[in-house]
Amino acid sequence: MDIISPWQRPNFVGHETAESALAAAANGGRLAHAWLIGGPSGVGKATLAYRFARSLLAGPGGEPGLAVPPDHPVFRRVAAGGHADVLSIRRTPDPKSGRVPKDLPVDAIRKIGPFLGLTAAEGGWRIVIVEDAHTLNRSGANALLKILEEPPNHAVILLIADNPGAMLPTIRSRCRLLMLDPLPEQTVAAFLSNELPDDKVGEAALLAKLADGSIGRAMALANAEALKSYRALLTLMAELPNLNWQAVYRFGDGLAPAANEPAYRLTTELMMWWLGRFVRAQARGALPEPVLEEEATLTQRLASLAGLDRWLAVWEKTGRLFARTEAANLDRKQTLVQTFLALEAAVRA
Secondary structure, eight states: OOOOOTTTOOOOOSOHHHHHHHHHHHHTTOOOSEEEEEOSTTSSHHHHHHHHHHHHHHOSSSSSTTOOOTTSHHHHHHHTTOOTTEEEEOOOOOTTTOOOOSSBOHHHHTTHHHHHTSOOTTSSOEEEEETTGGGBOHHHHHHHHHHHHSOOTTEEEEEEESOGGGSOHHHHTTSEEEEOOOOOHHHHHHHHHHHSOGGGGGGHHHHHHHHTTOHHHHHHHHHTTHHHHHHHHHHHHTTTTSOOHHHHHHHHHHHOSGGGHHHHHHHHHHHHHHHHHHHHHHHTTSOOOOSSTTHHHHHHHHHHHSOHHHHHHHHHHHHHHHHHHHHHTOOHHHHHHHHHHHHHHHHHO
């Protein structure tokens, strides 16, 4: 399934209230110079920001709300990254390692001042979109703050952040906050049904359960064939408290090579997701809703073998283990083996 970038995506799902708020602000004649669009990763924050930018640049008229037709010249130029009045700032993968840097580079933020100092090429708005603004380090945050303190006329800065609370309070106070909530599971499933190839449509509802209200996450999971990885994890855990260690080692061997880093990352993400969901449900005195039918029996049995305190300890230990492996580039196979050792110890204690 092709993943369309936010600046190229014509359709927008959900968040009607947020879209209406932006449209009303644009039409009201007193548009805030800076907006902080927050919410979980993949729920449509960047898509909404580019949708708003296109609407401002295209001017009144045309489609209702913030929609601009894909054949409109403004849409085409923004989609191609060639609109002179739009500056997009985002983290980009390192050309050698392919990894996305942890922080948004301060050098990128320093481009904003000179850009906003120019006269709008088309006589309208100049728009800056800062993706992943929550990853700004101290230097980048201070550079951005200076710009927000003295905003130029007829300019709009759109900050996109998964975690607005991690940003400087002085930055937040100079922005109008617009929060997006996770999308309903049915909305994500319906979206996937239209995007997946015909032979994969039956997976839409299952992927929507894994996606936690995020269309972006759902599409990434679909492309990574996450359901296969999820089934593999459940198959291994189904042997608890007597794990099939030959199968565990084979599983680790398959994820250890450097070329399989994406599969390893997906597996650790799914493991943390499963553990977190299991622990939160146990804290409520319940069991998590199963993604797959066979999962219901497994979670019920594991809950009977160990209480909340043990599962919470496993969740925390696993999170630290995965983070340490990432930071120090430790052996992935050994990390996975230690994870399953922790699972086995929890249900045998």
